[in-house]
Amino acid sequence: MQFTRRDTLVMGAGAAVATFMPLQVFADATEDVSAEFAMGEAITDGGVELTAPEIAENGNTVPISVNAPGAVAVLILATGNPSPKVIGFNFGPRAGGQTASTRCRLAGTQDVVALAKMADGSVKRASATVKVTIGGCGG
Numbered sequence: 001m002q003f004t005r006r007d008t009l010v011m012g013a014g015a016a017v018a019t020f021m022p023l024q025v026f027a028d029a030t031e032d033v034s035a036e037f038a039m040g041e042a043i044t045d046g047g048v049e050l051t052a053p054e055i056a057e058n059g060n061t062v063p064i065s066v067n068a069p070g071a072v073a074v075l076i077l078a079t080g081n082p083s084p085k086v087i088g089f090n091f092g093p094r095a096g097g098q099t100a101s102t103r104c105r106l107a108g109t110q111d112v113v114a115l116a117k118m119a120d121g122s123v124k125r126a127s128a129t130v131k132v133t134i135g136g137c138g139g
Contacts, residue, residue, distance in 0.1 A: 045124070065099070070119055080107055113126070
């Protein structure tokens, strides 16, 4: 089989589209999960403290902690993972503090986002970029 210049250009364009499509799919999934959590409320920055390492040697166990004074629920998202939801925490009226920590698996370098639903119904956000040297989701 012989390829023409046109065939080569079409295959190259298809490969370029296929390369960038998953990034858009992950971004859409993260936005959908965020909108579902916010339930129509505007998401504003601040009011939440997210602690994550700047560089993670191994994406299999990345420590993350959130401090959200006054929150009734917290959701942690990993924007570059195939499934963006990492974990959610709910705080009852007898909670001593609205602090939580966990370890998560990250597929590669990406943003980690913490959303906190406050007692007054508002939603606050904090994010951090984690550079992963060895991906934890098969990468």
